[in-house]
Each structure stands twice: as C-alpha cells, then as structure tokens.
Amino acid sequence: MLKALCQSLCLVLPLAASAQPVSVVFLNPGLSTETFWTTYTRFMQAAADELGMTLRVEYSERRADLALSHARAILNGPQRPDYLVLVNEQYVAPEIMRLSRGTGVKLFLVNNGLTASQALSIEAQPDKYAEPLGTLVSNDEEAGFQMLHQMVAQLPRDSGPVDLLAFAGVNTTPASQLRVEGMRRALADYPQVRLRQVVYGGWNRQRAYEQAQQLLLRYPDTRLVWSANDEMAFGAMQAFEEAGRRPGHDVLFGTINSSPEALRARIDGRLSVLLGGHFTLGGWAMVMLHDDAQGVPVNRDGLREHRVPVLQVIDQAKAKRWLELLERSDYGVDFLHYSAEGRPASYQYPFLTSPINY
Structure with missing residues (x-):
C-alpha cells in the first residue's frame, strides 16, 4: 500500500511542480x-x-506593420502564451484574429474594439477568424462630449461667438473617431461655439505644435482648444504661448490622459479641463483573464464587449491624489478584490459598470 501511495505521489508532485x-x-x-x-x-x-x-509586452511603436510582425512571431512561435491582448489601432485586429485561429491562444481586445464594418465582415466569414474572449473599450464618445461641455461652462456668461479648434488623433483609430463624435454632439448644445477646424495631430506633440502655429494665423481669435490627448494639447499650447496667449485665461485647453505633466497642468490651471483613467483597461482585462484561466466565466452578463466608464473628469483635488498614486507600484489598487473567483454567480465586475474612485 505504501508503495502504491509513493507511486501516486511521484506522479502528482512533478505535475504540480511543473x-x-x-x-x-x-x-x-x-x-x-x-x-x-x-x-x-x-x-x-x-x-x-x-x-x-x-x-510580456511588445511595443509596436505606432506601426501597424510592426504590430502584425510581432503577432506572427508570437502566434507561430514555439512558446505561445495563454492569452494575447491587443488594440485595434490602425485596424490591425482582424488580421491578428485570422492569424490566431487554431493556435490555441485566446485573444482579448482593449481600448479600440472592432469597427462596425469589421465586425460585419468577420461575421460573414466565421470559419476564418478566431473569436476574442472579450473586448473592453473606454467611454470615448462621452469623454469627448463632456470635455467640450466642461470647457464652455468656464467661459464668461456674456460670451459672444467663440472660436474652437480641435486636435484629433488618427483617423484609423476608433477611440479618436469617437472622441471627435462626442465633441461634435456637444456642439449642438452651443450655437455660439464655432468649430473652425479639426486637424489630425497623430497623437504627436511636435505635429500639433506645427499645426497650431498655422491655425493661429488663420483663426487668431480662437478661445477654445479641444484635444484628443495630452501630447497634442501641450504642442498646441506651446504655439499659443509663443503667440502671447495665456492658457487658462484668454484661451482654454481641454484634453484626455492622466500623465504627470497633464495632472500638474490641471493643478496649476494651464489645462482647464482634463479627463483620464483609460490607462486602467489593460489591468481590468488581466483580472478577467486570471478568472478565465481559473474556469470562471468572464462574460457573466452574457456580453463579450463592454464600454467601460473609465474616463472621468479630473479636478484639481483628484489631480493631486492621482499624482501620489502614480508613485506607487500597485497604484493603490487591490486587483484580487475585483476577481470573480470564489464569488456567487450573480457577481458582476464593478469596473464594468461604474467608475472606480482612486
């Protein structure tokens, strides 16, 4: 009997150790x-x-060709991961979904999901593509809408016509498109605000700086600058400051992202409106992938795609608090607390339905 027990343990222990x-x-x-x-x-x-x-993180350096090269190497390599997390930046997701079919690697999309036309094309050819385990995207359209509302609210009540310039990101990025759509929707509430031009700054500070120099010559009375990310906002801000304009006073800047530079600019008033928090989507995806690996269903509500309210307005008090949290390696977040493992079947991930207060 002891011999049989030893043999049994010898079989089990190597498996556990490996x-x-x-x-x-x-x-x-x-x-x-x-x-x-x-x-x-x-x-x-x-x-x-x-x-x-x-x-493991592979940076694509904002190049679609490099993203696809990385994907091929990962999916065709000898040591494939359990999960591949990707962003539909520059519309790369369908090709990666095609490459992953039959590899055993589970896909999860964050920040930029499939476009409507991509989804329709994939649905028409279900045998060609692997279906993602899930998709988490941020509330980009609402953020673009709220940004302009918050900016206009800071104008004097007796303001006459107000000129607005907008800096979008990339026209092949769904998040950029949605933020602009939100801004355009907000314009319907403010007939006195005149959108003079939308330019694509490519998320890049230098490019936005050069664009703003030209736009200032064309629209010297601009009082509102809406920007889809902080890098472009700071590029445009530099051009306005060089022209003698004062951010937070005679021209108001609004943008998205919670970088330390943006948080400090919100505290000192150079940024009049700031939204952020979408950098957390990858972390919440990790919680869901952890649960999936434990056999816990992640689509507990029956949905595979979620628009998560992670983008929130950052006032000066919150900006100070977030600056402190950025110094902590864990950001002050207890990730295990959000796991569905060991929870009743009725448990829903709280980060999917309401903003998490940091």
Missing part, C-alpha cells in the same frame, strides 16, 4: 517612450504581479 503561471503577451500599439502607453503597461504589470501571472 505548473506554469498564466502567460499573457500584450501588443502595445504605442511608442516605448510614450507616457500614456508606458503607464498603461505599468498598470497591467501591477495586476499581473498581484494575480500571479506573467506579462
């Missing part, structure tokens, strides 16, 4: 030097560390 942590690769679409995307990676890594997962 158990590997859940592996995730994130195809980061941004620059490896870009504050938003490096912060995004840090938040994901904090989640991975706490949840006992491994995370």
Whole structure:
C-alpha cells in the first residue's frame, strides 16, 4: 500500500511542480517612450504581479506593420502564451484574429474594439477568424462630449461667438473617431461655439505644435482648444504661448490622459479641463483573464464587449491624489478584490459598470 501511495505521489508532485503561471503577451500599439502607453503597461504589470501571472509586452511603436510582425512571431512561435491582448489601432485586429485561429491562444481586445464594418465582415466569414474572449473599450464618445461641455461652462456668461479648434488623433483609430463624435454632439448644445477646424495631430506633440502655429494665423481669435490627448494639447499650447496667449485665461485647453505633466497642468490651471483613467483597461482585462484561466466565466452578463466608464473628469483635488498614486507600484489598487473567483454567480465586475474612485 505504501508503495502504491509513493507511486501516486511521484506522479502528482512533478505535475504540480511543473505548473506554469498564466502567460499573457500584450501588443502595445504605442511608442516605448510614450507616457500614456508606458503607464498603461505599468498598470497591467501591477495586476499581473498581484494575480500571479506573467506579462510580456511588445511595443509596436505606432506601426501597424510592426504590430502584425510581432503577432506572427508570437502566434507561430514555439512558446505561445495563454492569452494575447491587443488594440485595434490602425485596424490591425482582424488580421491578428485570422492569424490566431487554431493556435490555441485566446485573444482579448482593449481600448479600440472592432469597427462596425469589421465586425460585419468577420461575421460573414466565421470559419476564418478566431473569436476574442472579450473586448473592453473606454467611454470615448462621452469623454469627448463632456470635455467640450466642461470647457464652455468656464467661459464668461456674456460670451459672444467663440472660436474652437480641435486636435484629433488618427483617423484609423476608433477611440479618436469617437472622441471627435462626442465633441461634435456637444456642439449642438452651443450655437455660439464655432468649430473652425479639426486637424489630425497623430497623437504627436511636435505635429500639433506645427499645426497650431498655422491655425493661429488663420483663426487668431480662437478661445477654445479641444484635444484628443495630452501630447497634442501641450504642442498646441506651446504655439499659443509663443503667440502671447495665456492658457487658462484668454484661451482654454481641454484634453484626455492622466500623465504627470497633464495632472500638474490641471493643478496649476494651464489645462482647464482634463479627463483620464483609460490607462486602467489593460489591468481590468488581466483580472478577467486570471478568472478565465481559473474556469470562471468572464462574460457573466452574457456580453463579450463592454464600454467601460473609465474616463472621468479630473479636478484639481483628484489631480493631486492621482499624482501620489502614480508613485506607487500597485497604484493603490487591490486587483484580487475585483476577481470573480470564489464569488456567487450573480457577481458582476464593478469596473464594468461604474467608475472606480482612486
């Protein structure tokens, strides 16, 4: 009997010892030097560390061809991860979904989901593409809408016609398109606000600076500058300051992202409106992937795609608090607390339905 027990233990123990942590690769679409995307990676890594997962990040440096090269190497390589997290930046998702079919790697989309036309094309050819486990996108349209509302609210009540300039990101990025749509929807509430021009700054500070120099010559009376991210806002701000304009006084800037530079500019009033929080989506995806690996259904509400209210207005008090949190390796978040593991079937992920207060 002892011999049989020993043999049994010898069979079980090597299996337990060889158990590997859940592996995730994130195809980061941004620059490896870009504050938003490096912060995004840090938040994901904090989640991975706490949840006992491994995370590898491949930066695509804002190049669709490099994103696809990374995807091919990962999906065709000898050590495939359990999960591949990707962003539909520059519309790369369908090709990666095609490449992943039959590999055993589960896909999860964050920040930019499939466009309506992409989804229809994929639905028409279900045998060609792997279906993602889930998709988390932020409330970009609402953020674009709220930004303009908050900016106009800070104008004097007796303001006459007001000129507005808008800096969009990239026209092949759904998040950029949605933010602009929200801004245009808000314009219907303010007939006195005249949108003079929308330009695509490519999320880039230098490009927005050069564009703003030209736009100022064309529209010297501009009093509102709406920007889809902070890098473009700071580029435009530099051009206005060089022209003798004072941010927060005779021209108001609104933007999205919670970089330390943006938080400090919100505190000192150079940014009049700031929204942020969407850098957390990758971390929440990690919570869901952790649960999936434990056999816990992540589409507990029957949905595979969620628009998550992560983008929230950052006032000066919140900006000070977030600056402190950015200094912490775990961002002050208890990721295990949000896991569905061990919870009743009725449990819903709280981050899917309401903003998390940091």
